[in-house]
Amino acid sequence: MAKPDQLPSDSSLQQYYSPGDFMDSYSSSLKERPDLLDCDIRLLAEQIGNIEIDWAVNLLKLRNILMQPFRLKSTKDLMDDAQVPPLEKTIGDRVAFFKIYNISENEIILGEDDWHQDFRVSLYRTSAANPRVIMTTICKRHNAFGYAYLAAILPFHKLIVRSTLEAGIKKAITAN
Numbered sequence: 124m125a126k127p128d129q130l131p132s133d134s135s136l137q138q139y140y141s142p143g144d145f146m147d148s149y150s151s152s153l154k155e156r157p158d159l160l161d162c163d164i165r166l167l168a169e170q171i172g173n174i175e176i177d178w179a180v181n182l183l184k185l186r187n188i189l190m191q192p193f194r195l196k197s198t199k200d201l202m203d204d205a206q207v208p209p210l211e212k213t214i215g216d217r218v219a220f221f222k223i224y225n226i227s228e229n230e231i232i233l234g235e236d237d238w239h240q241d242f243r244v245s246l247y248r249t250s251a252a253n254p255r256v257i258m259t260t261i262c263k264r265h266n267a268f269g270y271a272y273l274a275a276i277l278p279f280h281k282l283i284v285r286s287t288l289e290a291g292i293k294k295a296i297t298a299n
Contacts, residue, residue, distance in 0.1 A: 125149045125285040130259045135225050136232055136245040140261050145273055148259040149284050151292045153248070158296050160254050165218070167256065168231045168246050169209045171291030172218040182279055194238070240269035258288050 128150035130136060140146060153160050159167055207216050216223050221233035221244060229250070234243035245259040260280070264270050273280075 125151045125258075125288040128255075128257050128259075130245065131247055131249070131257060134245055134247050134257075134259070135227065135230060136243055136247075136259055136261060139232075139243050141263070145262040145264070146259065147281070147284070148257055149281075149288055150255045150257040151288045153250075153254040153256055153292065156292060159256070159292065160248065160250055162296060163210055164226065164229060164231045164246065164248060165209045165212050166296060167248060167291075168218045168223075168233065170294060170296055171246060171256075171258070171287055172221060172233070174287045174290045174294060176283075176286050176290060182283070239266060239272055240264045256288070256292065258284055260284065 126149065128148040130140070130146065130148050159170070209218075212218070212223060212226075214223050214226065218231075218233055220235075222235055223231065224234055224243065225232040229248040231246050232243055233246070234241065240262050242260060242262045245257070247257045247259065249255055249257070262269075262273055264273060
């Protein structure tokens with residue numbers, strides 16, 4: 124079960140964070156998933172980033188429709204049709220509709236920039252006594268609309284993050 128957590132002190136996302144930014148973190152145990160502890164971090168990102176939960180997909184569709192008049196990027200606008208195999212993805216490629224900004228052995232930074240806010244998502248894997256994956260989101264709001272937008276979506280954001288993290292950990296890994 125995904126639970127609130129903190130961004131690890133050695134995460135490369137620490138460099139992105141500034142006081143005043145929104146940040147939340149959730150983690151889920153990998154004790155029962157040694158395959159996710161040993162796999163390439165890009166496979167773990169694909170595993171979690173491409174999980175489809177019907178109610179969350181429908182919420183994103185509604186968000187795309189409601190935000191169209193405001194010229195926000197939609198998930199459809201951001202989807203990558205290139206079909207790059209996960210293990211060949213590099214900075215600039217996409218996992219679902221998230222652009223890859225950084226890749227290391229146990230962390231991948233994804234995100235997107237838009238006129239109202241920029242955001243980054245870290246998937247950080249620990250392998251200590253309590254192995255887990257920590258999913259952290261940071262949003263840099265640029266204007267009043269960015270603050271209002273985040274306030275409106277925040278309850279849904281938390282549900283989606285927790286649900287995709289939990290479902291991604293439970294799903295059998297696919298190497299595509």
